Amino acid sequence: MQRRHDRKASKNRDQFxxxxxxxxxxxxxxxxxxxxxxxxxxxxxxxLCLMWQKVKVQLMLSMSFxxxxxxxxxxxxxxxxxxxxxxxxxxxxxxxRNLSVLTEVDLLGYSAREWKGETKQAKHMREAYEELFWTYxxxxxxxxxxxxxxxxxxVLFQIFSQGIPFxxxxxxxxxxxxxxKLLYSQGxxxxxxxxxxxxxxxxxxxxxxxxxxxxxxxxxxxEISATKDHEERGNMCNxxxxxxxxxxxxxxxxxxxxxxxxxxxxxxxxxxxxPIHNLFRLLLARDSSSDPLSFxxxxxxxxxxxxxxxxxxxxxxxxxxxxxxxxxRLHRFNTExxxxxxxxxxxxEWNEISLLTEDDRYYHIPFFRT
Numbered sequence: 520m521q522r523r524h525d526r527k528a529s530k531n532r533d534q535f536x537x538x539x540x541x542x543x544x545x546x547x548x549x550x551x552x553x554x555x556x557x558x559x560x561x562x563x564x565x566x567l568c569l570m571w572q573k574v575k576v577q578l579m580l581s582m583s584f585x586x587x588x589x590x591x592x593x594x595x596x597x598x599x600x601x602x603x604x605x606x607x608x609x610x611x612x613x614x615x616r617n618l619s620v621l622t623e624v625d626l627l628g629y630s631a632r633e634w635k636g637e638t639k640q641a642k643h644m645r646e647a648y649e650e651l652f653w654t655y656x657x658x659x660x661x662x663x664x665x666x667x668x669x670x671x672x673x674v675l676f677q678i679f680s681q682g683i684p685f686x687x688x689x690x691x692x693x694x695x696x697x698x699x700k701l702l703y704s705q706g707x708x709x710x711x712x713x714x715x716x717x718x719x720x721x722x723x724x725x726x727x728x729x730x731x732x733x734x735x736x737x738x739x740x741x742e743i744s745a746t747k748d749h750e751e752r753g754n755m756c757n758x759x760x761x762x763x764x765x766x767x768x769x770x771x772x773x774x775x776x777x778x779x780x781x782x783x784x785x786x787x788x789x790x791x792x793x794p795i796h797n798l799f800r801l802l803l804a805r806d807s808s809s810d811p812l813s814f815x816x817x818x819x820x821x822x823x824x825x826x827x828x829x830x831x832x833x834x835x836x837x838x839x840x841x842x843x844x845x846x847x848r849l850h851r852f853n854t855e856x857x858x859x860x861x862x863x864x865x866x867x868e869w870n871e872i873s874l875l876t877e878d879d880r881y882y883h884i885p886f887f888r889t
Contacts (some may be wrong), residue, residue: 617761619664620676623886626652626660644877647852651875651885655847659886660875668716668823670874671770672760673882674836674844677872679743680756686841694737694772697779698729707782709812715771716823729775735765736772767823773840774819777832780839782811798834798862805831827880830861837861843871847885850877 630648634641651657663673677683684690701707713725715732739759746752759765784799786792808814822828828836837844837860844861851857875885 617763618757619672619760619763619766620756620884621662623659623661626658626885629660629662643852644849647849647857650852651847651849656887657847657875657885661884661886663881663883665881666823667821667825667827668767668770669881670828670833671773671822671836672766673874673884674840674842674872675769675773676756676760677884678840678842678870679740679759680753681870681872682744682746682749682752683842683870683872684744685740686839688841694776695730695733698726698733698775701779701782702726705782705786707811710778710815712820713775713778713815714820714824716767719824729771732768732772732775735768739765739769770823773836774822776839777835778811778815778819780835781808781814785811796838798831798838802831802835830879833861834863837865841866841869843869844874845871846874846876846882848876848879850879 626648630645634644634648663669663676698710702710710729711722711725713729715725715728743752743755743759746755781799781802784795785803787795788800788803802808802814803810807817818826818829818832822832833844833846843865846859846861848857848859873885873887874882876882
């Protein structure tokens, strides 16, 4: 009985030991599985951390590079913008300084700026400008550089900007040959005393320089008058009248043409040939211009240097260029001389240009708007 009980107890112990053993094995397996899972998770996390560290470094470097590039580009853009602005301002100042005929400005606005105050003269000039605005429909003006070429500049600019062609007599003869004809055919050796405005006396070089002046006039007049597009012609005029050297050649060419025509008229008077225009008789009747040489020495040589054209020479200018020059003389407001035509006798087919002056010395260009 005791032995049976012992065997049973031994069997139970064996079963318990087997269960415990199996339980331990299962526990070990679970422990190993958890360890394997933990090890894989840890390894993955570590790998991801290492990858992130590398990527983070690369991102930081990339971001730093992008920030540096952005900062550099911004500084470069700022520098280029300032440089462009300065260059633009320089060119604008240069153009404004050199452009001898400025862009249009409002007539009454100009009057208000130029003639402030309540003096008698200021009121008189403002009233004259208002008369131009309301009665003559002149709404704008272009200011012309105030020097001793002023009237020649104002006249030629309008002739070119309107596309007015050569006068009929210029189309019939080659104006490039006029200096040669005057010097050799008519024996006027005294043209070596011709002065080119501010350049004064030229001596033996006068003939060659006159030839260059005539070439400049003919070339530019031909090119601009052949341009039919108004805007393009305006741009060409602005370019031409911002080149002081070319400008002066144009004016000296016109002065020489005036001298040439006076020589022709003087010869006709001496030889009692066909009747000449009364303005030549008026011009040669002056003590200071009784012959072509005195006309050149006492008048033409000083134009552009110390004096402008006077009234008689303005008549001659309109006659030679075959344009009716209508001048509004503001200082003569409320008189019969407020509006004057040069010349007073003209042909119907002649083109008309207009000038505006406050003192018969400096001239501006008025613009009409209906």
